[in-house]
Amino acid sequence: MANRIKVTFQPENRVVEAGPGETLLDVAALAGIYINSLCGGQGVCGKCRLKVLSGEVEFSSRGIGFLDRKEVDEGYVLACQSTLKDRDVEVWIPPESRREEEQILMVDNIVQYGAPSSQEAGAAPVPVPYYEPLCHKVFLKLPEPTLKDNLSDLERIYRALAQKFPDVKWEADFACLRNLARLLRDNHWEVTALVHALDSHCHHVRSLEPGDTTRNAxxxxxxxxxxxxxxxxxxxxxxxxxxxxxxxxxxxxxxxxxxxxxxxxxxxxxxxxxxxxxxxxxxxxxxxxxxxxxxxxxxxxxxxxxxxxxxxxxxxxxxxxxxxxxxxxxxxxxxxxxxxxxxxxxxxxxxxxxxMPCVSSYVGGDITAGVLACGMNDSPQLSALIDIGTNGEIVVGNNEWLVCCSASAGPAFEGGGTKCGMRATKGAVQKVRIRGDRLEIQTIGGGKARGICGSGLIDCMAELVAEGIIDQSGKFVRLDHPRVREVDGVPEFVLAKETESETGEPVVITEDDIGNLMKSKAAVLAAMKVLLESLGLRFSDLDRLYVAGGFGAHLDIEKSIRIGLLPDVPREKVLFIGNSSLGGARQALLSTHAYRKANAIARQMTYFELSVHPGFMDEFVAALFLPHTDQSLFPSVQEALKNRQREEALLK
Amino acid sequence: MANRIKVTFQPENRVVEAGPGETLLDVAALAGIYINSLCGGQGVCGKCRLKVLSGEVEFSSRGIGFLDRKEVDEGYVLACQSTLKDRDVEVWIPPESRREEEQILMVDNIVQYGAPSSQEAGAAPVPVPYYEPLCHKVFLKLPEPTLKDNLSDLERIYRALAQKFPDVKWEADFACLRNLARLLRDNHWEVTALVHALDSHCHHVRSLEPGDTTRNAxxxxxxxxxxxxxxxxxxxxxxxxxxxxxxxxxxxxxxxxxxxxxxxxxxxxxxxxxxxxxxxxxxxxxxxxxxxxxxxxxxxxxxxxxxxxxxxxxxxxxxxxxxxxxxxxxxxxxxxxxxxxxxxxxxxxxxxxxxMPCVSSYVGGDITAGVLACGMNDSPQLSALIDIGTNGEIVVGNNEWLVCCSASAGPAFEGGGTKCGMRATKGAVQKVRIRGDRLEIQTIGGGKARGICGSGLIDCMAELVAEGIIDQSGKFVRLDHPRVREVDGVPEFVLAKETESETGEPVVITEDDIGNLMKSKAAVLAAMKVLLESLGLRFSDLDRLYVAGGFGAHLDIEKSIRIGLLPDVPREKVLFIGNSSLGGARQALLSTHAYRKANAIARQMTYFELSVHPGFMDEFVAALFLPHTDQSLFPSVQEALKNRQREEALLK
Ligand code: FES
Ligand code: FES
The missing domain is CATH 3.30.420.480 (Domain of unknown function (DUF4445))
Structure with a gap:
């Protein structure tokens, strides 16, 4: 291979190889990392700013006007105007250079399936090729028939396919025959087959098109x-x-x-x-x-x-x-x-x-996709998957069994049901830090606040209780805090005042909002606890806890545990996998094997009906506390709280 | 089983079981035997006459007017007005009671596949169910879903199918889902699946319809x-x-x-x-x-x-x-x-x-159907199949190899290319007998002659040469025979004079017709001889000779050998299987296994290109003789001829 340069993108820490002369914008696209590029890489919008952390790039003078002195000194460049030289580079993508959609979305930390070439290395334990998209294209350059080699057109195609894919039984749609004779002869016997991999052993040609179109698949x-x-x-x-x-x-x-x-x-x-x-x-x-x-x-x-x-x-x-x-x-x-x-x-x-296959009326393809995405069905370890959305869906199991349940969490985590709630999109408060009177907020996109998204609400609630602004039942107790005020008798915490917000309206979290959020998180935790107990298990038996949901790029695991949304398990056991529904769908797209596995998951999974379980309501009520009425369930949170109180007592 | 009565139909010698009270017309239909029934079994057309050979039926007085005294005494009845009593019956169907179409057709002596029940008896050597139509219907009476039994509609269908057909993987067309919920609930959970047996292990539901429609398949x-x-x-x-x-x-x-x-x-x-x-x-x-x-x-x-x-x-x-x-x-x-x-x-x-799968441009699905129909690909014995039509197609082989070739036989056997040639339909002379000056002809349908069909031409030619009216080169030598005349200098034999024919035109066979027929039969025999020789084989190596073709119900094997259309092999080795193309197609219709076998046959069969073979033309010329220039190839014909000549010499 010619001189290959490693480019590392932060904060993803994703590494791709590229060649000298390629622009950072193109290399990022190749890596599946989206950088705002409104002008399409013409160097005239200034949206594609990156910071070079190490190494060096060739930065054309064209984009220089979009950066000030200080930024240039710090290493900022425009991605579209920066070409690779001959050294490895590490760059950092500031939040404002993300595409707006990318921020709301739906990052998923799912393992990528490599292209066929990258699979050949390691010894694959899977008996069937893993990378084998449900649909893909195969280019065929057929030998022209002769009196000696006089297979029919279709058999000629089958033979060429069998040479590329031995062990596969090939079939074709009847429609492939229409005009096939002309198609082949008008295109010098070069055609592309659109192949549907029914399974690893039987592939179906759905259609044929002239020439080599495999690049466009x-x-x-x-x-x-x-x-x-x-x-x-x-x-x-x-x-x-x-x-x-x-x-x-x-x-x-x-x-x-x-x-x-x-x-x-x-x-x-x-x-x-x-x-x-x-x-x-x-x-x-x-x-x-x-x-x-x-x-x-x-x-x-x-x-x-x-x-x-x-x-x-x-x-x-x-x-x-x-x-x-x-x-x-x-x-x-x-x-x-x-x-x-x-x-x-x-x-x-x-x-x-x-x-993606569903399990029942209550458990859909989003959940089988989630199980597929985290791979819990492949591991002997006991895992749980929590997908937090309007419904909190929970799957527990391993490679031998899978049980799932579904708890109505309400719309709070998706930005509904709260006064200033919004989806995880531009302007949403996603991170909150309160230290005494000091407040720091971070919005998606970095601009002024427009509302609060699910992860912002979780962050905020955790900070409020940590700071003692609300008590463990979610009631405001520090009405004297400069950011606390009362409107119509309901206390609320002001994240952004009228003057600080994008809209001119204040962005607040009210005591009612906290009550709603409390119900949401209580439903999720109670559901998980009841499901585990029905299986004779406890939180501490879990080897792995996967958390999924459309929270944007980040969910603060620590804070989610502190409010009692997630159980108090060792942090290293918890993995936030983002939008696992999307991740699982992509896995299936890229692998017939994965899709078939999803169908097996759907057949295998049993549904646990929570609503008829007598213990659920009690558990729900017990979970209406921060983090939980039964403090012994959250030992690390208790410990941290005590430390904090000790610290504060010392400071006073 | 209740009291079952055996009904034997002659001349087919087909036996069916039926119950008392059933009409002979219905029983015949059940047996796949078609009896003219213009009035639909009302007893008012008189077309459905049968002769009771043994046993007894209840004959309603309704039809009596269509039979005269003598016929009643001989045992004639109307099939639609005759019901079974409690004894076995044997009946004979006179030609005039056949449907006209049945006469021209296309009888095939192919083994029938029994319905599933009839298969259960003998130990089947085939590893997959033999009777399994490519498409069939399955009635499903589904249990109504409950909270406990809450499978989805489609899974419920799959489960019911799997209960009926274990070991089969079930799939469904997406279109089956449309309105499925209503279909099931509006029809008391009773539906019929239209099933496509892709192979023995994978069946596809193509559509679903209300209620039980399995009778209509x-x-x-x-x-x-x-x-x-x-x-x-x-x-x-x-x-x-x-x-x-x-x-x-x-x-x-x-x-x-x-x-x-x-x-x-x-x-x-x-x-x-x-x-x-x-x-x-x-x-x-x-x-x-x-x-x-x-x-x-x-x-x-x-x-x-x-x-x-x-x-x-x-x-x-x-x-x-x-x-x-x-x-x-x-x-x-x-x-x-x-x-x-x-x-x-x-x-x-x-x-x-x-x-039915084709082999190449020259060997089509009619031939793979023929091989399937006679089953030569299943037997270790060396077999040949000759399908006589416009093309004489010949297959030689056994269960390990199959080679085929195709010789242009011209249209003579299908009734073309001769002066009075016609298809094997009503009025065609199909049998000819000449003894001295005496001539007997038999037409299809029994009426007056309208022309001569392929089997009639073969019969006629064989009789003419046996009687010495033509010589072994096909030339007329007995111009003095009362049925021989000359028109425009070309001698011809008159099968039916103007006054004897249906049309008012004479039905004749001319010297030119005989020349054309000679070329046709020579092409077929030469092709077979060259094909066998190219394989190092001779006629005498054949264990079995299957003869197929649309000759109507009968081809006279003896006479076909006598004119040298078929090789002179022991008669018990020759089997006329009629329209084997149709027979093979029906086998596939009734058996996915058979259809897959046909596909294997098509892949397996190799094509022998006759036209490029240097020996073919010599063989063709040598075969332009009755039966053949090389008399040693037809020892039994020689023998018969000698006997005949001796006899005649004695008589003179
Ligand atoms: S994409 Fe417009 S300046 Fe880089
Ligand atoms: S069918 Fe008409 S009389 Fe028998």
Whole structure:
């Protein structure tokens, strides 16, 4: 290989190799890291600022006007105007240079599947090739037939495929035959097969196109959330993420929550508006992804969607009515593949849609995707997965069994149900630090505050109780704090005053907000405790705790434990994996094996019905305390609290 | 089982079991034997006459007026007015009670696959269930879901299917999900699955319909001949043939032979007219079958078509152009299944079309069907199959290898290229007997002669040479015979004079006709001889000789050998299997295993190119003699001839 340069991106600590002369903007895109580049890399928007931490790049004079003296001295450059020289470089991407969408989203710390070449190294314990996208493209350069080599056109294609993929049984759609004779002869016997890997042993040619189009093979992984829909564009050739977009689910106009949408769909409104709304939302995201990556819609040959059971049904145009009524039966849990065009998604005319399998009416494809993403089903260790959203979904198990339950957490963690709550998007307070009278807040995007997102609320609550501004029952006790005030008799903490906020309205957290948040976190913890106890287990038996959710880039694990949202387990056992629904969908996109594993997970997982469990309500009530009524469950939190109180007593 | 009565139908010697009270007409239909029943069994047309040979039936007085005294004494009854009593019966069906179509057709002596129940008896050596139609219906009575048994609708269907078919992996088309929730709940959880058996281990549900429709599951096997198209309606539940129809291929208007149709399709005419013509022909036959059986089009869930490579391409709307030009490449040989509706065939909207696999441009699905039908690929014995039509196709081999070749035989055997030639339909002379001045002819349908069909020509030629009316080179030598006359200097033999024929025109066989027939039979025998010799084999090495062709019900094996169309092998080794293309298609219709076997046959068979073989022309010339220039090749014919001459010398 020619002179390869290592480029390390911070804070992700992601390393990619590149060649001299490539721009940092391009190298970042290659690494799946998105840098704001409004002008498309022309050096005229100044949005793509990076800081060079070590090494050296060639920085063209073109962008210099966007940086001041001090910034230049600190090592800031514009990514699009900086080309690699011949030395390794380490750069840091400041928050303001992130694309806005990236911030709200949906980072997932899921292991990436390497492209085939990168797999060859280590000894794979998996019996089937791991990297084998559900749909991919194979270029075929066929030998021209002769009197001696007179296989039919289709058999010639099968033979070429079998040479590339021995041990695979090849089939073709009937439609492949139409005009095949001309296609081959008009294109010098060079065609690209769109291949659907039904499983590792049987692949299906869905269509054929002229020449070599294997460079244009993209897939879209979609997290079909009730509130937010996130779509990731994946280059199926390199297995790299090349774009991500998110937006509100347009279904919201027919009801905020799943239940009201089901009522709409099964009432006069009908199914169509809901189906169309989610399809339109996804198509809009796809449009942005296509424009952002500079590709064509027809380059997208594969979609994988992960959503809860109702969202999956609505996307597919299946009536969700029986999901809602006893005995709560979905039309399907493991979903047959569909043609994306048939469902209404815009991509290649022969693109396919696979849905992540659901377990039951209550446990959807988002959860099987989550299990797949964290890999708990592959490990003998006892793991738990908590996916925190409107529903707190919890899975406990290992490679032999999986049990899951679902607790209604309310909308607080997704920015609903609180006075200034908002989604984890630009302007949302995501980090809060209170030290005495001093307050520091950090917003997504770094600008003025517009509201508070889920992780901000958790941070804030943890700080308020640590500082003794609220007590362990969530009541305000330091009404004298300069940031505390009362409005209509309800105390509230002011994170940003009218003058400090983006909107001119104050950004606050009220005692009622804290009450709602308390219920949300109590529901999650109680659910987990009851589920574990029903299995004869305790928090301390867990070897691993995976936390997932659309909290933006970060969830502060320490603070989540301090408020009692997460159990008090050794911190090294806890791993925040971000949007695991999206991560699992992407895994399936890139690996038929993973998709089949998800189907096995769905069959294997048993559902534990929390609502009928007699102990749940008691546990819920006991958890309505910060961190918990039973202090012995949170020994490390108790310890820290005592230390703090000791410290304060000393200071006084 | 209740009191079962055996009914034997002659001349087929087919035995069926039935119960007291059933009419002979119904029982015959059950046996796949078609009896003319113009009035539909009302007893008012008198067409359904049968003769009771032994046993006794209850004959209602209703039909008595159609029979005269003598007939009643001889045991004639009307089938529709005769009900079984409690004794076994043997009946004979006179030719005039056959449906007209049945006479021209296409009898095939192929072993019938029994319905599942009849399989259970003997120890099957086949590792997979033999009776397992490519498409069939399965009725499912699902348990209503409860809180405890809360599988999704689709999983509930999978579970019920798995209970009926363990060891099968079940999948469903995405389209099955649409309205599935309503379908199940509106129909008391009773539905019928239309199942596509991809192979013995993987079945696909193509669609679901309300209630139990398993009674209405029919398939159509089609022999897509260049000249004649034959379609058979098969009850997939009982595996019985319940109807057969045939007609000219409407493509004939675009050219009589395959080559001229290819030229039309690839020239200005285009593919569409040819595709539409064959589809229309089949649909017309299907209409008759549907009307005849009193079923609905939507009861037809499966089509299997067998045709030569060009006919297969035209049916599927694939350009045949590359088949015709060097290096003679078809678009496909093994054909992916298609939706019948997509191809234009009328049946159930989800009916499928499977085509019998082709080997090459020259060896089509009709031949793989033939091999499948006679089963030569399953036997260690050395077998040959000769399919006599416009092309004489010959396959030689056993369970380890198969080699085939194709010789252009010309249209004589199909009724073309001779002065009074006609298809094997009503009025065709099919049997000829000449003894001195005496002439006996037998026509199909028993009426006056209209022309001569292939088997009639063979019969006639054999009689003429045996009687010494023509010599062994095919020249007329007995110009003094009362039935011989000369027209424009060409001698001809008169089978029916103007006054004896149906048309008022004489039915004759001319010296030129005999010359054409000679070329046809010479091509077939020479091809077979060259093929065998290229394999180091001789006629005497054959353990079995299967003869197939659309000759109507009978081909006289003895006479075929006497003229040298078939080699002079021990008669017990020769089996006439009729329309083996149709028979093989029906086997596939009834057995996924058989269809897969056909695909294996197509892959396994090698093609021997006769036209480039230097010895072929010499062999062809040597075979232009009755039976052959090399008399030692036909010892039994020589022997018979000598005996005959001795006898005659004695008589003189
Ligand atoms: S992308 Fe516009 S300045 Fe770099
Ligand atoms: S069918 Fe008409 S009389 Fe028997």
């Amino acid at each position: 993209y897939g879209v992984a979609v997290d079909v959330g009730t509130t937010t829909i996130v779509a990731q564009l994946v280059d199926l050739k390199s297995s790299q993420v090349v774009g991500v977009e998110a937006s509100h689910n347009q279904q919201a106009r027919y009801g905020e929550d799943v239940i009201s949408r089901m009522i709409y769909a099964c009432g006069h409104g009908g199914l169509d508006p809901l189906k169309n709304a989610v399809v339109t939302t996804i198509n809009t995201l796809v449009n942005s992804l296509v424009a952002g990556a500079g590709i064509q819609h027809t380059d997208i040959i594969s979609f994988v969607a992960a959503g809860n059971t109702t969202m999956t049904h609505l996307l597919l145009g299946l009536e969700p009515c029986t999901i809602r009524l006893e005995p709560y039966i979905p039309t399907a849990t493991r979903i047959p593949w569909a043609r994306a065009a048939e469902v209404g998604l815009t991509g290649h005319p022969d693109a396919l849609l696979h849905c | 029919y398939g159509v096997a089609v022999d897509v001949g260049t000249t004649t198209i034959v379609a058979q309606l098969v009850d997939l539940k009982s595996s019985q043939v319940v109807g057969v129809e045939a007609s000219h291929n409407q493509q004939a208007r675009y050219g009589e032979d395959v080559i001229s149709r290819m030229i039309y399709a690839c020239g200005h005419g285009g593919l569409d007219p040819l595709k539409n013509a064959v589809v229309t022909t089949i649909n017309t036959l299907v209409n008759s079958l549907v009307a005849g059986a009193g079923i609905q089009h939507t009861d037809i869930i499966s089509f299997v078509a067998a045709g030569n490579t060009t006919m297969t391409h035209l049916l599927l709307g694939l350009e045949p152009c590359t088949i015709r030009l060097e290096p003679y490449i078809p678009t496909a040989t093994r054909i992916p299944w298609a939706r019948a509706a997509e191809v234009g065939l009328t049946g159930h909207p989800d009916a499928l079309l499977h085509c």
